Amino acid sequence: MGSTRLDRRTFVKRAAGSVAVAATAPAFLRTTSALAADTVELEFWTPANDPVGKGLITKLADEYNNNQGKTDGIKVNTSIKPTPPNTNDYVQYTTAMSSSASPDVVMAYTYEPMSSWAANGFIQPLDDYAKAAGVKEEDYFPISWQMMTFAGHTWAFLQEFDFNRFWWNTAIHSGEPPTTFDELDTLAKQYTKLDGGNLTQAGVIPWISSTLDWNAAWGGSFYDFEAGKWTIDRPENAKFLNWYLTYVDLFGGREKADALISSIPASYGDIFQYGKIAFAMEGEYLPVELTKQGLELEYEIGAIPVADGVPAQVAVVGGGNPFVLPTKAKHPEEAMKFIQYMGSAEAVKAWCIEESNIPPVHAAVSDPAFLQQLPHMKPWVDALNANHVQPPFPSPITPYFMTNLATAVDEVTYKKKAPEQALADLAKGVADQEATFKQSHPDWQGE
Amino acid sequence: MALLTGSGNAMPRSTQRSDRPRLARLRRNELLVALAFISPWIVGFCWFQLYPIFASIRYSFTSYNMMQPPVWIGLSNYETLFTGDPLFRKALLNTAIYTLFSVPLDLFVAFCFALLLNMQIPGRAFFRTAFYFPAIIPSVATAILWTMLLNAQGGLLNVALGYIGIGPIAWLTSPSWTMPSLILLSVWGIGPTVVIFLAGLQDVPRDLYEAAQLDGAGPLRLVRDVTIPMISPVILFNLVIGMIAALQVFAQPFIIFGQSTTGVGGNGGPLNSVLMYSVQLYNVAFVQFQMGYAAAMAWILFVIIFALSLLSMRLLTRYVHYE
Numbered sequence: 001m002g003s004t005r006l007d008r009r010t011f012v013k014r015a016a017g018s019v020a021v022a023a024t025a026p027a028f029l030r031t032t033s034a035l036a037a038d039t040v041e042l043e044f045w046t047p048a049n050d051p052v053g054k055g056l057i058t059k060l061a062d063e064y065n066n067n068q069g070k071t072d073g074i075k076v077n078t079s080i081k082p083t084p085p086n087t088n089d090y091v092q093y094t095t096a097m098s099s100s101a102s103p104d105v106v107m108a109y110t111y112e113p114m115s116s117w118a119a120n121g122f123i124q125p126l127d128d129y130a131k132a133a134g135v136k137e138e139d140y141f142p143i144s145w146q147m148m149t150f151a152g153h154t155w156a157f158l159q160e161f162d163f164n165r166f167w168w169n170t171a172i173h174s175g176e177p178p179t180t181f182d183e184l185d186t187l188a189k190q191y192t193k194l195d196g197g198n199l200t201q202a203g204v205i206p207w208i209s210s211t212l213d214w215n216a217a218w219g220g221s222f223y224d225f226e227a228g229k230w231t232i233d234r235p236e237n238a239k240f241l242n243w244y245l246t247y248v249d250l251f252g253g254r255e256k257a258d259a260l261i262s263s264i265p266a267s268y269g270d271i272f273q274y275g276k277i278a279f280a281m282e283g284e285y286l287p288v289e290l291t292k293q294g295l296e297l298e299y300e301i302g303a304i305p306v307a308d309g310v311p312a313q314v315a316v317v318g319g320g321n322p323f324v325l326p327t328k329a330k331h332p333e334e335a336m337k338f339i340q341y342m343g344s345a346e347a348v349k350a351w352c353i354e355e356s357n358i359p360p361v362h363a364a365v366s367d368p369a370f371l372q373q374l375p376h377m378k379p380w381v382d383a384l385n386a387n388h389v390q391p392p393f394p395s396p397i398t399p400y401f402m403t404n405l406a407t408a409v410d411e412v413t414y415k416k417k418a419p420e421q422a423l424a425d426l427a428k429g430v431a432d433q434e435a436t437f438k439q440s441h442p443d444w445q446g447e
Numbered sequence: 448m449a450l451l452t453g454s455g456n457a458m459p460r461s462t463q464r465s466d467r468p469r470l471a472r473l474r475r476n477e478l479l480v481a482l483a484f485i486s487p488w489i490v491g492f493c494w495f496q497l498y499p500i501f502a503s504i505r506y507s508f509t510s511y512n513m514m515q516p517p518v519w520i521g522l523s524n525y526e527t528l529f530t531g532d533p534l535f536r537k538a539l540l541n542t543a544i545y546t547l548f549s550v551p552l553d554l555f556v557a558f559c560f561a562l563l564l565n566m567q568i569p570g571r572a573f574f575r576t577a578f579y580f581p582a583i584i585p586s587v588a589t590a591i592l593w594t595m596l597l598n599a600q601g602g603l604l605n606v607a608l609g610y611i612g613i614g615p616i617a618w619l620t621s622p623s624w625t626m627p628s629l630i631l632l633s634v635w636g637i638g639p640t641v642v643i644f645l646a647g648l649q650d651v652p653r654d655l656y657e658a659a660q661l662d663g664a665g666p667l668r669l670v671r672d673v674t675i676p677m678i679s680p681v682i683l684f685n686l687v688i689g690m691i692a693a694l695q696v697f698a699q700p701f702i703i704f705g706q707s708t709t710g711v712g713g714n715g716g717p718l719n720s721v722l723m724y725s726v727q728l729y730n731v732a733f734v735q736f737q738m739g740y741a742a743a744m745a746w747i748l749f750v751i752i753f754a755l756s757l758l759s760m761r762l763l764t765r766y767v768h769y770e
Contacts, residue, residue: 084701089733089734091733094733094736098514116735120512120513120514120515120736121512122514198600198615255617255620255621258599258617258621258717259599259600259615259617260600261620262598262599262600262617262620263598399734399735400735403730403734407715407718407719410622414622416718429533436527436737439520440510440512440515440518
């Protein structure tokens with residue numbers, strides 16, 4: 001028994017010693033490898049897992065590593081971290097950004113989380129870096145500068161941004177586009193077809209997307225940018241919802257339109273791309289998507305029809321690709337150099353021409369090669385030059401608002417609530433969220 | 448009292464007294480060795496489970512967004528949940544409805560399948576595998592598959608219903624049909640429940656069936672008066688486990704209804720008709736960055752599940768037959 005006890009004790013001691021050595025070995029190896037190299041390694045996260053985007057981002061990062069990165073003493077390690085299917089949630093990103101293993105640079109495929117990331121401290125302002133790098137507001141379109149700079153700070157460099165234009169399927173409508181809602185409604189009724197009680201073709205199904213665009217076209221606005229306040233329940237905002245109701249009645253119920261919407265097989269794409277509706281609001285990236293999906297669609301593009309008194313080229317930004325600097329980035333100065341590179345005119349032009357997106361800088365758009373290669377972008381360039389494009393809402397409550405705006409639209413179009421009541425309830429919900437936010441974020445300078 | 452040696456003989460008194468400290472040391476050493484071997488599990492349990500549990504209790508009384516330190520706000524999160532959050536009430540109601548209908552349906556279908564699979568038929572092994580197979584398919588793949596099956600125009604289910612003159616039904620886009628479609632989808636994952644029922648059925652003594660048959664019992668009487676009472680502990684187990692799982696359902700509603708048909712936000716389906724409690728908890732935590740509020744929601748769910756489980760065990764035990 002004595003020898004057994006001795007062997008067991010010896011075994012436990014030796015096992016404990018082995019575990020201790022194994023645990024410290026990686027730290028030792030890291031130390032020795034860090035001492036040996038001068039190059040700073042940056043961790044760069046991007047959700048670009050689509051074939052075109054992934055190839056482009058990897059190519060841009062590799063070009064940086066092989067050229068400017070060598071001069072800067074920086075090596076970028078690109079990690080593709082897609083967002084969950086059917087969502088724009090960056091859960092993995094925010095979890096990492098709040099930890100000690102935060103990436104150094106984050107790129108998002110959507111602009112929506114920007115204001116809440118900034119307000120909650122996930123990302124840090126770039127003011128000092130941008131100033132040192134000589135970044136000038138006049139290099140950017142006013143709308144893209146507003147997206148990068150809010151609440152008194154610069155938060156991101158944009159790779160591109162998106163807003164919708166009015167498209168029509170020329171196989172269904174071959175004439176001049178409608179410029180007023182009366183003209184649109186007349187044509188839409190003409191093109192709406194019901195077969196055996198099922199909706200088989202529609203002139204327009206306005207609630208598919210672009211709720212903010214339709215609201216703006218009717219003269220409404222959910223946010224007062226000058227005052228920095230939500231204006232959800234102002235009477236003008238009910239106009240577009242009442243207009244939606246006319247189409248609910250035309251179709252014989254919201255379910256009819258939803259059945260048509262859900263009839264297409266693709267996981268990405270909508271019924272306009274499949275030729276089932278005459279008019280729709282779509283983004284500048286659609287031609288690339290049509291090619292990817294192998295869809296053939298004859299189309300023209302123009303400005304959204306507007307109500308009396310509303311500017312002709314009105315639009316609301318739907319999204320964008322920002323590059324941001326996490327608060328817990330280990331190498332912020334080096335990360336900023338890479339962010340500047342990715343936000344430079346050459347890099348954004350390379351991305352935007354391949355992906356058919358809108359560059360945020362004048363230099364990229366004014367380059368003749370841009371419209372030569374992307375002639376369909378002229379309506380977007382016209383809208384930018386007209387300067388009636390509205391930015392996203394710079395409020396950290398924006399994600400809550402957008403989710404519950406969808407519910408409000410559902411409540412109206414399923415005839416559960418009147419437009420005014422739905423907007424009033426939404427306004428109250430947003431106000432409650434704001435109060436909660438301000439209680440826990442008294443230092444936030446923005447709305 | 449005499450101490451025994453390893454061969455079972457009593458030790459002499461002089462040996463017993465002098466050996467006590469040595470034996471106590473021996474037992475202590477054995478305990479230490481045992482603890483050393485299970486220490487990895489203990490450390491892991493304490494760090495990855497126990498600590499997060501206590502941390503989440505604390506966070507539920509704070510305002511916390513993961514980046515700034517938590518700020519104590521007392522019962523404010525709980526007050527807001529019960530008095531000022533319509534989405535919380537909606538999510539709770541939806542989850543209750545889902546649980547109320549999906550659990551009995553799943554139990555009934557699983558029981559029927561288990562009865563069939565318990566019969567001596569050719570290819571029984573194949574059928575047992577086939578019925579369990581859906582349960583091992585990843586949730587995401589299942590959700591995408593069912594999105595296609597339940598498509599209002601061209602989905603397999605509506606095509607089949609169309610042949611008998613029913614439909615088309617807007618399974619995933621009508622607020623009236625989204626909950627039934629989710630409940631229907633829950634049947635897809637009854638494989639484990641079937642297996643547990645099957646194990647219980649095979650434990651029922653054959654002589655009870657024979658005795659009942661001698662008394663003139665038909666198939667239905669056999670099931671009602673022999674099978675069900677004998678497997679009542681299994682039924683209770685499956686009921687409690689099924690209820691716990693249903694109250695925490697997340698993957699299918701989150702993936703299938705990820706974006707509303709308006710294309711803007713929303714993972715609760717049209718009119719939030721299938722906004723589930725876990726999905727709303729996810730929204731609060733990871734979209735709105737209100738970790739303290741989400742922790743409060745998590746603890747309320749825990750209390751509900753605990754209470755319902757306890758109630759089930761207390762109330763239903765009288766109907767359970769233990770051998």
